Amino acid sequence: MARMTEIRGRTLHRRRSTAPLMAGVPLALVLAATPASGDVSGVVEEGVQARAAAAAVAAAPAWASDVADGFASVDALGQDGTYGGRGGRTVTVRTQADLEKYATAAEPYVIVVAAAIDINPVGREIRVASDKTIVGSGTSGQIVGGGFFLGEGVHNVIIRNLTIRDTYQGTWNDKDHDFDAVQMDGAHHVWIDHNNLRSMADGLIDSRKDTTYVTVSWNRLSNNNKAFGIGWTENVTADLTIHHNWFQEVEQRNPSADNIAHAHLYNNYLEDVAGTGINSSYGNYARGRTKMVLENSYFQGFRNPVQKDGTAALVQRGNVFSGTSGRNESGGTAFDPKSYYDYTLDAAADVPSVVRSGTGPRSTIGTTAAAASATTLTVAKDGSGQYTTVQAAVNAVPANNPSRVVIAVRPGTYRELVKVPSNKPHVTIRGTGGSRNDTVIVYNNAAGTQKPDGSGTYGTSGSATVAVEADDFQARNLTITNDFDEARNQSLSGHQAVALRTAADKVFLDSVIVNGDQDTLLLDTAAKDRPGRVYLTNSYVTGNVDFVFGRATAVIDRSVLTLKKRWDGSSGGYVTAPSTAANRKGFLINRSTVNGDVSASSFYLGRPWHAGGDAALDPQTTVRESTLSAAIKSTPWTDMSGFSWKDDRFAEYRNTGPGSGAASSNRPHLTDSQAAGQEVAVWLGDWTPTAS
Template identity: 45%
Template sequence: MTHPPGKRLPRPGHGKVVAAVAGLVAALGLGALGEAHAAPPAAGAGTPAAPSRWSDHPHGFASLAGGTTGGAGGEVVTVTDQAALAKYAAAPGPYVIRVAGSITAQPFGASVEVASDKTIVGVGTTGELVQGEFHLSPGTHNVIIRNLTIRDSAVEGDWDCKGTDFDGIQMDTVHHVWIDHNRFSRICDGQLDIRKNSEYVTVSHNRFEDNNKTFGVGWTADVRTQITVDHNWFRGTKQRNPSVDNAAYAHLYNNYLTAQADPGDPVWTYGNWSRGGTRMVIENSYYEDVQHPYQADATAELVQRGSVLKNTSGRHDTRGAAFDPRDFYAYRLDPARAVPALVRRFSGPQQGIGVVRGGDDGPVTTAVAPGTCRAGGHRPANEPKIVPQGTGQDRSGTVIVYGTPAAHGGSNGGATVRNSAGDATARDLPFGNGSDGAAHEPDGGQAPATRSAGDRTVPEDTASAGGQDTLTTDSPEPVTVVEGPVISALGSRPATGIGCGPAAPAGQGVRDLEPPAATRASPPARMGGFPRQDAPHARH
């Protein structure tokens, strides 16, 4: 919907092999489809657990009232052109649609209609829709759009886009939608418009870049919408970051706003706006070089707590009591000071999203192409049969590395690769954390490469290279090689050696990996089924 700049939002009423281009590719976990539409959530009832950093299921309001599962249980298809994308997106029934590579919409600004029960996910970091729009019509429900770049429908010389309605994603009177890990850039009108009483929506881990009208919620006289907005990066955007009009509940947390496109405009360059009858809660966000970071109409409510304001000016409104998000769902609130580093790393398309199970129960091998991939990943607890495997001539031919210190993610969230599944295997892969631990002392010196919390996980010919807390195990985990300035395997279970390769580099500090006293005294059942004699403690 097109509006001139600054105009108020109107209120009218056994075994497959899946090849990955590069990097570690984790599964996109898919659950069963529940009842989609329900009454507004009752406070405190059926509160979902807080999501992990690399959650494969929606959190926030999209997780309530039956949840959002997209195309779970449907056919998995891969599309490379507009015709196939449009065909499957609009088809009846559930589909998981993998977008491989770049698709340019024709004619310029063309809309791709998305029907209910769809997951649309980019493959790796290259899946994109260029000069086109995804549109969800009234009544559409249970839709997931993840890991895509949506870009370049802007019209040269028409910054306000008064004559077009080219959005990135537009939805009207829908429910249960999850917009996650996408990148929006240079869209002529709104990058994301959530309109006309849409309900149970979560917008997480996206990048919004280089735009005038960015992210609007409203276009209704009713106060019904429930929306969660978290861990998004608004960079080089002017207004609607987001603007939320007549939402019953708007929960914004851990977002990063920086480098506004037009800070010289004293009125219509702003950050978050609570409008109409909206009740908005903002928590632990980070505002840098932003004019009017957050503001509220006299009729709206806005609670702000814990955010960082750096070089900001203008309005910083708070008004009323709004609501308590924890009455609806659990969530993890990151420290505001860590938000820039976390959002820079985790927002937008990721290599670790996009390989999905096709519905069978056999193992799926994700073949990781040779080279060094700077990415991270998480194997969820419900996907133990996905096996990442290096395809180089030897183990050193494929390296998975990232550089997040514990100061910016904890020993858990900072790990380059995390495993939550039992009976899980990885082969022929070194995992590394390239963070300079010394630069983050005293509170963030750990640079964990691998953390496993599943029973009977089996790394075969793998290596974990990093700093302190290089490998953390909370389960009986066979270990091949652990390299680093300090070698340690921490957790409640001992580590078991299989086919150990070279020891740590000469001159580096090395210690025996002895289990804690509680583990030594525990019965064999605590070993996750490994007889004690088959679970020797790894030593170099």
């Protein structure tokens, strides 16, 4: 129970027990880990679909019963924790008028934002009344050009799973445009969770004028001057919990806590990326008479990561500081957070990966029961699953399925061709082994391979071991290989051999290996006029000639591109061959590594592929903040099929390693201002890849 001497005479209780999720693991991954019910290999497709439909009807979405943790869970001021509009009507809104109608209503509402709502006038902060949940529907809920305001006495409010963005008018500290994402003046019991907050004119979050019993969790706060300010009062009454947030490229107030009675900060990730236009001035700041406990957070590249006034108390425990400089302070006696609520700490070393993968909007929050409940189909070669091949499981996914289907593939080598057709979206293929090497999908077709029916050859795109034509596809923890043997097939015309082809939008590839030689990874779109965004992270791609190619808008993030020798033992090749349409974004290789056991100065970073001789294309590859081995040529770009790379878009930014080099006419580098427009978030736009 709480110690009454520390809570200023208010009667507080710990929150009522709720079923906890695994720390740092998104809800969808927890659901996906649950085996599907029913028979094993004898299950027929109709039975699977029937059970999935019944489960969807029977189960309410998990997010509907979620309640706050931290100080927002504490019973006080006549409010029993924070549960928002639960118990009230659930309404779906797609316009500003409807959002304001329900947000300002006297009765409780669960307000599901199911579209990007443009706020007029820019900067308008929509007033929110008590007993409201405002939640984005999956990753589609956005507030563009405005925010929310919670005034004096407003309580029991949840703001969750939204992207709130873009009131920034071009000038930091612009008092003529004092626009916040979420501003609270005298509110209490507020939970701000799993949001993406960025590019606002003033603060991303302002908690002012004795606002108290607030929890801010699992949010991404980025690309802003002022992230999160707390206080602006002479009273020392506010209690706040701030955990598992990603503060990225934010200059100040990360947060700044002024006269806060109890500020508990844990497992936050503060990242300042070197060489960008936004430079941190400080990280966590305890001011006035604040009492702050700071635990197991990770500070990357921040200046003055932790600082305190002489009047403040700040206790540090278990934090990690990497590449930081300046003030890092602590001192005084604060408080014991466990006197108020239970919580579990993640290891500080794990915080960057846990927070990167877990912050921001989730596809499983704010959706209907059918969408939130992922169906799981199991594949095992030995017959212990529902299916013995991956393609059989894909075939069992109902056409136009409205919700996520996870195909859990047990360890083994599956020599087969897999195609996910365009009418089967929301499919995840996930290896269940301890390593991505444990589950392998492999085949050996090449462009010149004859089809079994005698109708001709496969061609480059048709050679793919795995072909993905459905939107919102994910692959995780597995290997996809094309093991076509060039040495044994020299007489064959057409040695392009694709391992993975994507021709869809919102393709998320996480912790995979994509193996091949020539044309390993084809990142395409369904049609020239269709978008095709791909996000590949924590992965490996191997090859030698144009082994990442196509017209998609694709990010290769924090991954390894491994260069291989040719079939005859010679070194030489090209990493990328983009065929980007004009006015679209091409390939962005970010914070990755390019290496391999090949000769020095033998590989180009890329060349322009004008598919079909189309001069209207404008191929693009940017390689930034990556490590380049000595295999990369000092002039890393080259022409292709009569088209000059200098007429297209090829550039580097702040790369390192023996294969990097100074800017020149043959090696263009982005300026800092140009680089600010070529970042991961810019490439992906309104899509936040979410593991599910």
